[in-house]
Amino acid sequence: MVIKAQRGTKDVFGDEIKTWQKIEKNAREVFSKACFEEIKTPVFEATELFSRGVGESSDIVNKEMYTFYPKFDSKETITLRPENTAGVVRAYIEHNMTRQSPPQKFFYFGPMFRYERPQAGRQRQFYQVGIEMFGIKEASADAEVILAAVEFLKSLNLNNLKVEINSLGCPKCKDDYRASIKEVLKPYLNELCDECKVRYIKNPLRILDCKNENCKKILESKEIKEVIYKDYICNECKEHFDALKKYLDELNINYCINKLLVRGLDYYSRTVFEIKSDALGSQNAICGGGRYDGLVEMLGGNPTPAVGFAMGVERLYSIIKKEQPSKIDYFIVSNNTKEALKLAQKLRQKGKIVDFDYQNRKFAKQFEKAAKVAKNAIVLGEDEINQEYYSIKDLNSGLQTRVNSIDDLI
RNA sequence: GCGGGUAUCGUCAAGUGGUUAAGACCUCGGAUUGUGGUUCCGAUAUGCGUGGGUUCGAGUCCCACUACCCGCCCCA
Numbered sequence: 354m355v356i357k358a359q360r361g362t363k364d365v366f367g368d369e370i371k372t373w374q375k376i377e378k379n380a381r382e383v384f385s386k387a388c389f390e391e392i393k394t395p396v397f398e399a400t401e402l403f404s405r406g407v408g409e410s411s412d413i414v415n416k417e418m419y420t421f422y423p424k425f426d427s428k429e430t431i432t433l434r435p436e437n438t439a440g441v442v443r444a445y446i447e448h449n450m451t452r453q454s455p456p457q458k459f460f461y462f463g464p465m466f467r468y469e470r471p472q473a474g475r476q477r478q479f480y481q482v483g484i485e486m487f488g489i490k491e492a493s494a495d496a497e498v499i500l501a502a503v504e505f506l507k508s509l510n511l512n513n514l515k516v517e518i519n520s521l522g523c524p525k526c527k528d529d530y531r532a533s534i535k536e537v538l539k540p541y542l543n544e545l546c547d548e549c550k551v552r553y554i555k556n557p558l559r560i561l562d563c564k565n566e567n568c569k570k571i572l573e574s575k576e577i578k579e580v581i582y583k584d585y586i587c588n589e590c591k592e593h594f595d596a597l598k599k600y601l602d603e604l605n606i607n608y609c610i611n612k613l614l615v616r617g618l619d620y621y622s623r624t625v626f627e628i629k630s631d632a633l634g635s636q637n638a639i640c641g642g643g644r645y646d647g648l649v650e651m652l653g654g655n656p657t658p659a660v661g662f663a664m665g666v667e668r669l670y671s672i673i674k675k676e677q678p679s680k681i682d683y684f685i686v687s688n689n690t691k692e693a694l695k696l697a698q699k700l701r702q703k704g705k706i707v708d709f710d711y712q713n714r715k716f717a718k719q720f721e722k723a724a725k726v727a728k729n730a731i732v733l734g735e736d737e738i739n740q741e742y743y744s745i746k747d748l749n750s751g752l753q754t755r756v757n758s759i760d761d762l763i
Numbered sequence: 764g765c766g767g768g769u770a771u772c773g774u775c776a777a778g779u780g781g782u783u784a785a786g787a788c789c790u791c792g793g794a795u796u797g798u799g800g801u802u803c804c805g806a807u808a809u810g811c812g813u814g815g816g817u818u819c820g821a822g823u824c825c826c827a828c829u830a831c832c833c834g835c836c837c838c839a
Contacts, residue, residue, distance in 0.1 A: 357830080360831090412837050416764080436838095465839080472832080475837085482839095483839090616838090617837065634833085635834070636837095636839080640839070641838070642839095666839085668839060686797085716797045717796095717797085717799070718799090719799085720798050721800075723799065725799085736797085746799090751798095751799085753798080
């Protein structure tokens with residue numbers, strides 16, 4: 354029986370790897386320029402971190418986590434991280450970073466795990482790249498984070514994606530809003546879909562982005578719309594949101610306000626945002642994030658405002674222009690593998706990308722290979738070795754020249 | 764967790780119950796023993812996702828399972 358990759362996982366190599374490397378490289382460059390530092394946290398954590406951090410009402414915690422006893426006699430379970438904000442916050446608290454002068458700015462890149470039914474743009478092991486920024490309650494931090502996301506996407510030539518923003522308000526606004534939504538939906542309770550009936554009790558805000566046609570229609574009714582679109586958030590939250598909008602205007606970042614944008618993780622407060630692509634089918638969000646001012650405290654740290662986002666790398670990959678495989682600098686054509694190996698060593702030490710034939714095959718075969726993979730062929734046969742020169746052939750033009758030392762090659 | 768579709772070489776595929784499972788690309792070898800990208804010749808699935816069944820005979824029909832894809836849900 355052949356062992357195959359687990360359902361919802363995949364190998365990345367060959368044609369795909371160049372583009373993946375570009376995504377990772379650009380993330381490092383763009384985020385470092387904005388003074389975000391990379392942080393690597395473990396892929397597994399105590400289960401409680403996620404149930405407390407991500408939230409008991411979220412689907413992620415309820416049914417999608419890889420949770421297990423690390424040993425058969427272990428007392429506590431561990432969980433493969435389904436997202437990375439909770440882990441970064443844990444590290445932030447554990448290393449007392451709250452005592453450093455704010456802000457603390459991090460980015461990460463790594464695999465996440467969710468036990469879901471695989472589909473286009475959705476896998477069980479998937480990569481996220483994201484940033485987290487701690488210690489700043491002002492909207493300038495929200496703007497900085499959204500700016501970083503947009504600049505990163507720009508670096509990948511993804512310029513025309515939709516940025517949607519909304520403000521959920523502070524916990525108090527959220528409670529008031531939740532109450533008034535419940536109030537106005539009460540008469541319609543029986544008409545909502547089964548899922549939404551559950552949501553009505555556990556997390557009524559999520560009814561707002563239900564895809565069920567009937568539920569959508571109910572939300573269209575006048576008195577409900579009034580509740581949704583009235584500014585329910587308090588003055589302070591409103592000022593915060595207005596400030597963010599102003600910053601985004603100044604930065605020339607196109608955005609639209611989506612009052613229905615709620616997001617499924619419990620820890621968000623005030624600003625939430627998503628960046629979407631039309632080219633992606635039903636899993637159309639490539640970036641999701643927002644402010645989570647209460648999370649650090651909820652996980653046992655000092656009260657610390659924070660804001661961040663995560664992007665799905667596989668989703669980025671699927672809409673990005675693919676990198677062409679590039680040709681190597683030199684392919685050494687030789688019937689003397691020892692000399693070829695020595696020349697390869699020298700050229701590589703000079704920073705060149707070099708390969709050769711390891712089997713002493715006929716020159717015709719070696720040139721065939723060289724033409725496929727390299728810009729230039731270096732001929733290193735008996736004549737060259739005996740008379741101490743190199744023949745170099747430009748495989749594009751077919752011109753062959755002689756040089757006496759490898760320094761002339763470079 | 765629910766609904767729909769698909770499964771033949773490394774890749775793309777033909778095949779509609781009857782010998783030995785087309786073809787193309789890739790790979791490898793030869794024509795061409797030190798010069799490639801063109802051309803020509805040749806090689807490569809005891810096998811059709813897995814396991815059963817129907818039949819004289821199954822890639823083709825039936826059943827089950829598995830995987831992948833698509834939608835719902837959820838989310839990045």
